[in-house]
Amino acid sequence: MFNLSLSDEQKALRDLARHFTQNEIAPLAAEADREEEYPWELLEKAHSVGLTNITVPEQYGGGGLGYFEDCLVAEEIAAGCAGIYSTFVASTLALTPLNIAATPEQMERLIRPFCAEPALAAFCLTESGAGSDVASVRTRARRDGDSYVVNGTKRFITNAGVANLYTVTATLDPDLRHRGLVVLVVPANTPGVSVGKKEDKMGQRAASTREVIFEDVRVPMDNRLREEKEGFRLVMETLDKIRAQVAASAVGLARAAMEAAIKYAKEREQFGQPIASFQGIQFMLADMDIKVEAARLLVWQAAWLADQGLRNSYESAIAKCFAAESAMKITTDAVQVFGGYGYIKEYPVEKYMRDAKLLQLYEGTSEIQRVVISRSLLK
Numbered sequence: 264m265f266n267l268s269l270s271d272e273q274k275a276l277r278d279l280a281r282h283f284t285q286n287e288i289a290p291l292a293a294e295a296d297r298e299e300e301y302p303w304e305l306l307e308k309a310h311s312v313g314l315t316n317i318t319v320p321e322q323y324g325g326g327g328l329g330y331f332e333d334c335l336v337a338e339e340i341a342a343g344c345a346g347i348y349s350t351f352v353a354s355t356l357a358l359t360p361l362n363i364a365a366t367p368e369q370m371e372r373l374i375r376p377f378c379a380e381p382a383l384a385a386f387c388l389t390e391s392g393a394g395s396d397v398a399s400v401r402t403r404a405r406r407d408g409d410s411y412v413v414n415g416t417k418r419f420i421t422n423a424g425v426a427n428l429y430t431v432t433a434t435l436d437p438d439l440r441h442r443g444l445v446v447l448v449v450p451a452n453t454p455g456v457s458v459g460k461k462e463d464k465m466g467q468r469a470a471s472t473r474e475v476i477f478e479d480v481r482v483p484m485d486n487r488l489r490e491e492k493e494g495f496r497l498v499m500e501t502l503d504k505i506r507a508q509v510a511a512s513a514v515g516l517a518r519a520a521m522e523a524a525i526k527y528a529k530e531r532e533q534f535g536q537p538i539a540s541f542q543g544i545q546f547m548l549a550d551m552d553i554k555v556e557a558a559r560l561l562v563w564q565a566a567w568l569a570d571q572g573l574r575n576s577y578e579s580a581i582a583k584c585f586a587a588e589s590a591m592k593i594t595t596d597a598v599q600v601f602g603g604y605g606y607i608k609e610y611p612v613e614k615y616m617r618d619a620k621l622l623q624l625y626e627g628t629s630e631i632q633r634v635v636i637s638r639s640l641l642k
């Protein structure tokens with residue numbers, strides 16, 4: 264049976280996230296952006312109402328819900344502040360390899376205590392020489408007895424310095440490229456782990472983005488996910504699963520920009536009438552809505568496939584690419600609807616536009632999504 268309606272539980276979760284966003288996130292968004300400070304009390308509140316660790320199984324202290332439900336929450340939170348949402352999705356991204364590949368013992372030891380407290384995790388993949396080309400990772404994991412000794416520097420890591428847990432992709436031998444990668448779970452307080460410079464960003468400024476440095480960090484083999492050399496596949500499976508969430512956050516951000524543009528268009532008068540009466544403005548609003556609705560359906564498809572345990576690389580790449588590019592276009596047009604006021608920080612839409620740009624870059628750039636899509640078309 265084909266059905267696109269939400270269950271009562273799903274509607275209740277979406278409404279919870281919507282109210283939480285309106286009451287707790289939206290009022291703090293402008294200041295968090297200006298001050299580049301993450302409002303910590305938010306995480307505690309989100310944890311207490313069950314809006315964190317949604318996809319972690321209930322038996323380990325998580326929400327026990329699917330990626331689809333996580334996308335419902337993502338859309339709502341990102342509508343309030345995409346930067347604050349990035350801290351949530353970066354944490355889910357870091358926990359996803361554990362959800363996919365951890366043994367019950369690893370979940371019990373590493374994830375149950377993590378979920379018991381308000382806490383964030385971080386996904387440490389990118390390096391200065393390894394961005395889109397993941398197989399170029401140089402952070403080394405050298406076997407020493409029943410441990411790995413990890414050395415290297417990760418770049419652009421969301422939640423770096425504030426996370427309790429790092430999921431780290433390292434290489435056993437850089438010459439092996441894809442076949443050399445291994446994924447290790449590293450508690451942030453392990454000796455030898457430190458953070459480097461904080462990035463001064465264009466947008467999504469509420470999220471902390473820094474280097475993470477590993478100097479002779481001893482990680483027990485028991486913290487390795489899957490077998491040696493299976494790291495690359497695990498990273499790819501993780502990104503496939505989580506791209507729908509990033510796409511959902513693009514839908515939320517775009518929706519918020521569209522709603523702001525509609526409200527302003529009805530209020531602002533020029534030539535003796537609201538600017539909403541001009542067809543040029545009406546069509547811009549209609550095009551925004553077409554993109555929001557279409558992107559949401561693509562998100563739902565990609566997340567539903569992930570929850571069925573079905574491969575969704577192609578669908579999640581389409582959803583991420585379309586939603587991110589739609590968010591960029593919609594937020595830029597929202598500035599246009601606001602005219603000169605759209606360019607001024609006192610109004611909300613310039614932040615939406617700055618925040619949207621990151622969605623075309625992280626978790627795989629729009630070009631990399633097109634690589635995934637065209638590979639699927641041409642195979």
Ligand SMILES: Cc1cc2nc3c(=O)[nH]c(=O)nc-3n(C[C@H](O)[C@H](O)[C@H](O)COP(=O)(O)OP(=O)(O)OC[C@H]3O[C@@H](n4cnc5c(N)ncnc54)[C@H](O)[C@@H]3O)c2cc1C
Nearest residue numbers: 386387388389394395419420421472624625626627628630
């Ligand atoms: C604010 C922020 C937060 C981030 N958070 C995290 C995080 O938490 N964890 C993490 O691991 N990483 C994170 N990243 C890193 C992010 O995922 C990478 O920046 C991204 O994957 C692109 O890598 P790069 O910056 O090295 O760009 P490059 O890979 O150098 O790409 C440069 C340009 O070349 C294009 N390009 C590259 N390869 C191809 C190709 N084959 N075909 C066509 N075009 C191509 C790209 O699309 C891009 O336009 C974050 C980045 C930012 C800016």
